[in-house]
């Protein structure tokens with residue numbers, strides 16, 4: 001079946017609640033190990049069993065597209081597609097101190113309590129998470145795809161040691177592995193290419209007409225990596241990095257205002273959510289980006305809303321930030337968690353160094 005589904009197709013769909021999904025508030029704690037109590041305060045999140053994330057991928061691999069043949073799995077998929085930033089909370093049945101989040105057994109599959117408990121813990125272990133952890137849906141699904149290559153050892157164990165451990169009948173079907181090969185776009189549709197192209201046209205034109213550029217701080221570094229010391233640059237479909245550099249080279253003293261969140265570079269990007277004006281890059285990109293922005297501001301001694309001529313801003317940037325490692329590699333280059341990955345251009349910062357030596361091609 002066709003996997004060509006775009007996000008727009010789900011724009012008309014209802015909210016998670018309208019889909020009949022129990023949207024829980026994770027601000028409070030469960031008071032028993034029975035089914036999901038609601039609490040007051042905090043933020044809304046959709047509770048999911050860890051195995052359900054794998055089963056969604058498994059059924060996509062079996063050829064399903066919208067209807068996964070199970071109302072709960074279909075509803076989870078639909079909710080994630082409608083709002084890729086919807087928080088998903090992992091809940092599974094455990095005996096010990098994490099039991100505050102126990103969901104009860106209503107959504108256990110037929111293979112029995114022990115198998116269900118082990119399968120959920122096996123998945124949570126492979127994800128490097130803990131019961132009760134919450135992540136945006138797109139991040140959660142990307143994490144499953146990245147961290148769990150196969151069902152073996154999770155949904156089934158090869159040799160069957162007893163009926164208790166017979167595992168899921170689909171474990172050896174290869175469907176999960178096929179679903180994984182389809183990638184994140186089978187789970188959460190990509191942005192409509194025609195819409196992206198339209199945004200490229202209008203946002204690039206707006207950038208060239210702007211009297212003041214509005215740029216998020218760490219994109220000043222991205223522009224440098226894109227420049228890479230080259231004499232000749234060309235625009236790309238995915239963002240407006242070229243146009244921002246070009247505008248600055250043509251008008252070195254154009255004012256640049258430093259802003260929070262998405263900026264003039266972003267509108268054509270596949271990760272840009274034009275409705276909410278947010279970056280929905282998976283693997284927690286927006287989290288890293290905010291830290292990078294704040295790190296840049298701190299090093300430059302500036303704040304959001306400050307406006308400087310581009311030439312002066314880049315003089316300051318190249319003087320105070322000698323390497324992308326200082327920002328995009330968090331200074332010490334240590335990846336402390338999946339969410340805090342390090343950009344390739346920070347591991348090897350040649351492109352930034354060349355742009356720094358060429359001062360981004362800004363003439364004196």
Ligand code: SF4
Pocket residue numbers: 051054055056058059151155168169170171172175176
């Ligand atoms: S093998 Fe069974 S339990 Fe595992 S993902 Fe597929 S359907 Fe779900």
Ligand code: SF4
Pocket residue numbers: 239262263265266269270271272273278279280281285289
């Ligand atoms: S939308 Fe996100 S990934 Fe795309 S250019 Fe903007 S910050 Fe970068």
